[in-house]
Amino acid sequence: MFKLLKQKVSNLMAKTNRLVLLRHGESEFNLKNLFCGWHDAPLSAGGVEQARSIAAANLKSAGMEFDKVYCSKLSRSKRTADLILSELECSFLPIVSDWRLNERHYGNLTGVNKRELANKYGEKQVQHWRRNYDGLPPPIETSNLYFYEICNSSDFQNVPIDEFPLTESMRMCVDRVSPVWEEIKKDVLKGTRVLAVVHGTVARALIKHVEGLSEEQIEKVNIPNSVPIVYEFNMATGQLIGESKYLGDVKYIEEMKQKVAAIGD
Numbered sequence: 210m211f212k213l214l215k216q217k218v219s220n221l222m223a224k225t226n227r228l229v230l231l232r233h234g235e236s237e238f239n240l241k242n243l244f245c246g247w248h249d250a251p252l253s254a255g256g257v258e259q260a261r262s263i264a265a266a267n268l269k270s271a272g273m274e275f276d277k278v279y280c281s282k283l284s285r286s287k288r289t290a291d292l293i294l295s296e297l298e299c300s301f302l303p304i305v306s307d308w309r310l311n312e313r314h315y316g317n318l319t320g321v322n323k324r325e326l327a328n329k330y331g332e333k334q335v336q337h338w339r340r341n342y343d344g345l346p347p348p349i350e351t352s353n354l355y356f357y358e359i360c361n362s363s364d365f366q367n368v369p370i371d372e373f374p375l376t377e378s379m380r381m382c383v384d385r386v387s388p389v390w391e392e393i394k395k396d397v398l399k400g401t402r403v404l405a406v407v408h409g410t411v412a413r414a415l416i417k418h419v420e421g422l423s424e425e426q427i428e429k430v431n432i433p434n435s436v437p438i439v440y441e442f443n444m445a446t447g448q449l450i451g452e453s454k455y456l457g458d459v460k461y462i463e464e465m466k467q468k469v470a471a472i473g474d
């Protein structure tokens with residue numbers, strides 16, 4: 210009760226509205242360099258540690274407090290959110306878990322090793338599938354190891370049948386995320402301090418909406434795991450103030466951005 214009251218008072222005293230975006234901690238599939246998409250890969254042991262010692266620790270040392278959390282239906286996003294809230298001692302916060310914040314559906318690339326794919330089709334084709342705004346992986350087939358797990362997942366039961374993707378480009382993902390961005394924006398402009406724990410492509414889709422980046426600009430953005438990205442908005446006008454601020458060690462963040470951009474080993 211006291212904590213809730215303290216949160217409300219500090220909220221009223223806040224001079225700006227805040228949104229923090231975060232890509233979940235490293236997943237087992239990130240670790241193995243596999244395309245993941247809608248497959249529900251758990252966090253790796255390192256990802257759990259990242260959520261605590263990088264995401265939560267940096268939020269804590271920057272004095273960040275929140276009123277509401279958004280995450281996807283995938284456990285790597287939900288678990289990262291839970292770990293952070295526990296570290297920040299605010300597990301009581303409301304969490305909205307929305308399928309529209311699921312990672313981009315990687316179609317039949319789901320479960321495929323990025324380096325092996327590059328050896329077969331060339332780096333240019335793989336980077337086209339990964340980062341080109343209209344790069345569309347081949348649709349997932351019933352022979353894909355993860356087809357039935359994804360289609361039958363009880364977590365995706367409320368996905369309308371005509372919106373259930375078999376593959377997605379960045380453009381399709383940006384459009385899918387758009388209604389949730391409108392909800393988040395409404396919250397933020399009301400003064401609700403929002404933490405959104407999402408995925409690489411969904412973070413990029415939200416960044417495109419927040420910063421109004423062009424298609425070419427967003428193709429070059431790469432999001433490291435567990436690094437909080439802070440946006441401040443003018444409370445009166447709702448205008449974005451300044452640029453995004455990545456919390457944490459600058460050298461580490463730059464190295465991780467480059468690692469995400471590369472196809473890897």
Ligand SMILES: O=C(OP(=O)(O)O)[C@H](O)COP(=O)(O)O
Nearest residue numbers: 243244245246312339408409410
């Ligand atoms: O599932 C994925 O993203 P996630 O680990 O953020 O959920 C993708 O496989 C990330 O791969 P990409 O960086 O090649 O787009």
